[in-house]
Amino acid sequence: MAKKITIMEDEELILNLLQKKLISEGYEISVARNGAEGLKLINEVKPDLILLDIIMPEKGGFEVLEEMQKTPDLKNIPVIIISNSGQPVEIDRAQKLGAKDWLIKTDFDPQEVVDKVKQQIG
């Protein structure tokens, strides 16, 4: 059975590219374009991993992490942050909220994102 990944990302182009890349690697992908939508989605799908943008409309990435922490079913799903921001304070905060990794989009290729995903869930 294919591993399930949920992508939460408001930038359409990035979302499409990631989706295409990960499908080609054999993953099952569900997508949300904001945090509120994303939370609803992961409650239904219970994915194996989440790729999470930080700055999004409705609810941002930090709010998603906070709500996941409060929900036992979601708490242990590994999360990789994909963001264009990346200040030490933000990275620390995300780590404290359980995020596994923080990737700055400009510094990583889609292939490297796939590699990070594989590190987490194979």
Place this chain on the structure above:
Amino acid sequence: MAIEKKIEEEKITTLLEDLDSLESYIRDLFNFLPLPVFLLSPVKIILEVNPAFEQITDYKIEEVIGRSIEGIFNPEEIESLIQETIEKGSVKVKEMVLSTKTGEKIPVSASTVLRKSEEGDIVGYFFSLFNLTDIKKKENELINTQKSLLNILEDTEEARKAIEEEKNKTQSIVNNFTDGLLLFNQQGKLSLVNPQVEKLFGIKQDQIIGFSVEELASLPGFIPLVELLGGEIKEAFRKEIIVKDNLNLEVSTVSMVSDGQKAETLVILHDITREKIIEKMKTEFVSLAAHQLRTPLSAIKWTLRMLLDGDLGRITQEQREFIDKSYISNERMINLINDLLDVTRIEEGRYLYKPVLSDIAEITEFVVKSYQELIKRKKIKFDLKKPAGKMPKVLVDVEKIRLAIENLLNNAIRYTPVGGKVVISLSSKDKEVQFSVQDSGAGIPEDQQERIFTKFFRATNAVRIETEGSGLGLFITKNIIEAHDGKIWFKSEVDKGSTFYFTLPVE
């Protein structure tokens, strides 16, 4: 009759005898008197003097008897004294100056008595003198003593005034100081509080004077300060505390040592609320700007990358070449933004964050690997020299040191002409490792060498060789190395090349 006469004669004889002995008595008394005494005739001729007079004036009796007194006393003074004696019958203690035979001036006090005949005619004046020299001397001494006493008093008064002024000055500084000041005495009790503290905590000084640090904890707002200082008033330097929302303080303590013993402790409270708000705004702005700038660039990067990787279908060789160049341009833009963000963080003082024990050779090799292609393309003779054995580990933030090496290597390759030479050398000695990269490139003009690590600075010949470049690389590199307690320097000669060196301490 004869008997009567005889009796009369006997009486007279007795009377004369009595008179004689009286005269002798008076003469003895006159001679014995320690006070100078003399008798003056109505026309101021000296009629009689005693030995004490001889002594004070240095004149012999025979020299003065029959002389006018005016050679001995000032004529006007003596005249005025005589007039007063005639009016009053006697004068007591009148100060005058006596001139001795040798011309010495002696201060005396004179007393006089008028002598009249039975008929009431003036027959002369008795003078007695009292030598005032010793008294005058004593008096002068007394006056001098008094003067010096007054001087001392004056000095004391001046000193008191100076202290008072100093105190007022200090008081005024303390009162008008923009920082809050709390002074704890030797017993750890609060002895001074300035108005700024009253303002910061919304209290009056009478509420807290005499309190120990622990006692302050009972007042609202003081708890964070008490927790920082502890009962024994710990040393603190620019320690930040949050008193409440929108009140951030920076706390420093100063121990005032007297005679080698800790006497008083001054606690300085600096309001940094405004700085904190600005800092937060800046962080938010940088975060936003980074996001806004990076978002389109990352979309372009990912699209181009997937095109190049064939994820979006086959492309022709010509298309590949164009896309490849676009990708490189885009990467340059990304690097520029990353540099700007790094500079912002350096200036915020929070650039360094994750030091781990690492091998400098491994980091260097990692960087070199990513430059192999460029080295090949520019036909550069490249060498990496390192010691045979393992190098001592250094405690560094790997990503930052990687960036520093990358900046130096990138410069070396970029400013070295095709077919040139670049050599990296690694070595270790005395608790430090050294990295150097030598090139055969353009070199740095001597008059510009001083500014080479300055933000946004690019040497004129560097700009001629390559128009692209932020002028931030060496600034960032220097900051990274110095943040690791390392040193960075270079040697350079125009058209011969440059060598950049840095060292890092071994833990």
